[in-house]
Amino acid sequence: MSDVVNARQLQKERTRSALLTAALELSQEQGFAQTSLRQVAKRAGVVPAAFYRHFDSMDELGLALVERCFGTLRAMIRDAQRDPEVFDHIIDASAEILVEAVKNNKADFAFVARERVGGSEVVREAIRHELDLFVSELAVVLARLPNIERWSSEDVHMVSRLFVRNMVANAEEVVEMPEGRPDLEAQIREGARRQMRLIVLGFKDWRS
Amino acid sequence: MSDVVNARQLQKERTRSALLTAALELSQEQGFAQTSLRQVAKRAGVVPAAFYRHFDSMDELGLALVERCFGTLRAMIRDAQRDPEVFDHIIDASAEILVEAVKNNKADFAFVARERVGGSEVVREAIRHELDLFVSELAVVLARLPNIERWSSEDVHMVSRLFVRNMVANAEEVVEMPEGRPDLEAQIREGARRQMRLIVLGFKDWRS
DNA sequence: AGGATCAGTGAACGTGTGTTCACCAAAGCA
DNA sequence: TGCTTTGGTGAACACACGTTCACTGATCCT
Structure with missing residues (x-):
């Protein structure tokens, strides 16, 4: 110590x-x-x-890698939440941040996105656990939004899964994106923005 | 011949x-x-x-496998579309069908879901191409729905991507599901149903 | 009937792999 | 100063891999 x-x-x-x-x-x-x-x-x-x-083994190295990557990602999201603009225009900002963050931490995101489903049993398990944590954390944030505040916790969790799932999918796309194609990048960002807007639109009419 | x-x-x-x-x-x-x-x-x-x-190589075997799997999946969806009940209650039915279909063709879905992102370059490419085809096909179906008929083709494509993306994600969950847990199965099906309903809710207020 | 075709055989090759072991030299500590 | 601890070394092992090759015997075609 x-x-x-x-x-x-x-x-x-x-x-x-x-x-x-x-x-x-x-x-x-x-x-x-x-x-x-x-x-x-x-x-x-x-x-x-x-x-x-x-x-002891590559599996153990894999687990350490998962930890290190999610450490990076968490730090990144903490920083983003400190930015006051983000809270005002959640959707636009998070689409922007998503693409930017993935570009700057491509290796980390690529590892998580790929090994989440493709890799070894134990690594896959660890990543799924971390992503579940993310869903729960995001659910807490979402629960404070207008239109959502009265939802059942199950519904909040559901929509949180929807968001994280989409974030991961968009991250995959940025990762898979060929180098030096700002047009594609803008396209993905715009797509992400619209998808989130569409989902949010449903909020006010939702009944469980 | x-x-x-x-x-x-x-x-x-x-x-x-x-x-x-x-x-x-x-x-x-x-x-x-x-x-x-x-x-x-x-x-x-x-x-x-x-x-x-x-x-000639495992890569070629992989490509043939992609073809065979998507053949199975296409046939399955064609059958589902013939069922008149499906067209009336698209959402409930497709959630039902999704879980059922994945259970009955677990190996095919597992292969597509895993190798879509994890596997060899050439197999990944082939799967992404097939999924893009799916998105375009679904877009044609969606374009005929009320509230959507006047949307720009880009927006229809966007929402189609959102659906397929979610379908794949739910399929992943069923695939990863431990054997003999009907409670989990029902939970996933219910989650899928709600997510789709939420997305559909946004349709009527959407403006590009 | 009889030669040509060809899916499947079995042995061999070179290479990359995970894991082990005795060993070394520099850093830590008394 | 001298003993101990320890991160890194280099050689060796048994094994699984992709690929090659000459071969065999059943099926096909004329």
């Missing part, structure tokens, strides 16, 4: 991080499940056996 | 089909990208080298 760090601990943390980053890059290129321990070690500039000083 | 079939052609078609089925099963268990040529051959009851009498 000491704050003083050994040079040893520091160096260890550094190669651990290098392993995670290497795995993230390789996952973006070919998917996590297709990424081997040896490839990760090689890209991190380390001999395969050294891998075991940090993780 | 002859309808007369050799015993040879017939047997060839039979093992080809066995290879496809074996690959589909293995994909459900561990994902297509993690499935090796040798595993497929072994499960089909054939020596690895025999694989090459039918496909």
Whole structure:
């Protein structure tokens, strides 16, 4: 529990991080499940056996990666919520933010989007759990919106799932987007904006 | 172009089909990208080298699998459209059908849902193309609905994407569903119904 | 009947894989 | 200073993989 760090601990943390980053890059290129321990070690500039000083298996590395990615995403969303403009024009802003954020953290989003459904059992499980947390968190925010405040908690949860689901789908599209195509980017952003507006329109007439 | 079939052609078609089925099963268990040529051959009851009498590579087998799966799905939807009840209560019926259909063709849906985003480049591409076709087909149907008939074609396309996207997401959930849990099944079906209803509610107030 | 065709065989190859082990040298600590 | 701890090394292993090749025997065609 000491704050003083050994040079040893520091160096260890550094190669651990290098392993995670290497795995993230390789996952973006070919998917996590297709990424081997040896490839990760090689890209991190380390001999395969050294891998075991940090993780017991690729599965464990995968879990650590999920944690790191969702840490990044959470921090990002916290920042966005601090911005006062966001709360005023939730829809327009979140469409904007979504595309921008995905572009700037492409590797993280790509990892989550891909391995959410495609990858190894344990990694998939972890991502689904984190996304469920997201849904619950968003539900709390949504419950305070006009038209929604009187809804049953089940209905709020339902619409929260609808939003997160769409966010993930849009993120997938941005990730899959070829490099340097601002037209496509604008198209996705506009599509996301309209979808959210359409959903929100239904709010005022909703009865469970 | 002859309808007369050799015993040879017939047997060839039979093992080809066995290879496809074996690959589909293995994909459900561990994902297509993690499935090796040798595993497929072994499960089909054939020596690895025999694989090459039918496909040049696993990628080609993957493409054939995409075709076969979407063939199944299209046939299923065609049947559903013939049922007169479906057209009257589109929403309730399609939620019902969705869950039922996924249960009965679990392997096909699982393959499409997983490999749509997780798998090999060429398989991913093929699935995305087929899903785009689905979106366009559904757009034609939607364009005839009240409230929508005057929308711009872009808006119709947008809402069609929203529906297909949700269909895929719900299918994923059913696929991931543990065996023998009718309560979860009902929950997913009810969720799907509500989500669609909410989206449809927005239709009458939509302005582009 | 008899030669041509061809789906399927079985063995072999080179390569990449996960995992192990004894070993080393630098950092930590007494 | 000298002993211990430890992150990283390099060689070795057994194994699964994709791919090749000459082959076999049943089916097809004339």
